Amino acid sequence: MTEVIKFGIRALLVVLATMVAAQAVEGDPKAGKEKSAVCQGCHGEEGISIAPNFPNLAGQFQKYIERQVLAFRDGKRTDPMMSDMAAGVAELQDIKDIAAYYAGKKRMKGAPSSNKALAAKGNVIFYKGNIDTGVYACSNCHGENGYGKDAQNNVFPMISGQTKDYLVKQLNDFRSGDRHNDPAGMMGAVAKKMTPAEIDAVAEFVAGM
Numbered sequence: 001m002t003e004v005i006k007f008g009i010r011a012l013l014v015v016l017a018t019m020v021a022a023q024a025v026e027g028d029p030k031a032g033k034e035k036s037a038v039c040q041g042c043h044g045e046e047g048i049s050i051a052p053n054f055p056n057l058a059g060q061f062q063k064y065i066e067r068q069v070l071a072f073r074d075g076k077r078t079d080p081m082m083s084d085m086a087a088g089v090a091e092l093q094d095i096k097d098i099a100a101y102y103a104g105k106k107r108m109k110g111a112p113s114s115n116k117a118l119a120a121k122g123n124v125i126f127y128k129g130n131i132d133t134g135v136y137a138c139s140n141c142h143g144e145n146g147y148g149k150d151a152q153n154n155v156f157p158m159i160s161g162q163t164k165d166y167l168v169k170q171l172n173d174f175r176s177g178d179r180h181n182d183p184a185g186m187m188g189a190v191a192k193k194m195t196p197a198e199i200d201a202v203a204e205f206v207a208g209m
Ligand code: HEC
Pocket: 036, 038, 039, 040, 041, 042, 043, 053, 054, 055, 056, 057, 060, 064, 065, 066, 068, 069, 078, 079, 081, 082, 085, 086, 089, 098, 157, 169
């Protein structure tokens, strides 16, 4: 009899622990709305940013957002504006809640490019890469639509619908090594093989996706 009760209690504890763990990973978008008040000053209430050098967060993977905020907080990715902002978020749970809030917003969308010739060059890089210089096609990792890949781990972010300014800056930062928090150096390896003209063209295309 006591064995049965002990087993019952142990089972209950396991269930409770799982529930707590599930809550900790999930993040609460409602709480995140309130907690993101300061973020909204630059990234907007809907995750569409107010200036072209601020990334959009609307519909971005939750875990990707979390990882980037942690990287800024821990000094693994740096930016004069964003590093201070990340340092100001007190609790891990706050980061998860804010990330859940922005991840749940209507996905960011680009404005079609007016420079068709340049966007066409970017299209080739996006889907085919550059075989001569070993630039992998972006679609391999960021998906056919640029919506990102890997629903489990959210390693490969959504890039379609970011502004051209932001895309160019990130590609240049990966190329120079200023941004180096990418898992296994995957993105740096790609950017380092790209020419400024290729970066310009692919950013033109991706911003209009
Ligand atoms: C004063 C403007 C400003 C505020 C306020 C701000 N950010 Fe940022 N944020 C930026 C800039 C600028 C960047 C891009 C930095 C770079 O170029 O690498 C950025 C980048 C990010 C990124 C990386 C996105 C990506 O696609 O890689 C995330 C995530 C982010 N911010 C979340 C937040 C959160 C959460 C808050 C609130 C706690 C916040 N930001 C507040 C300016 C701001």
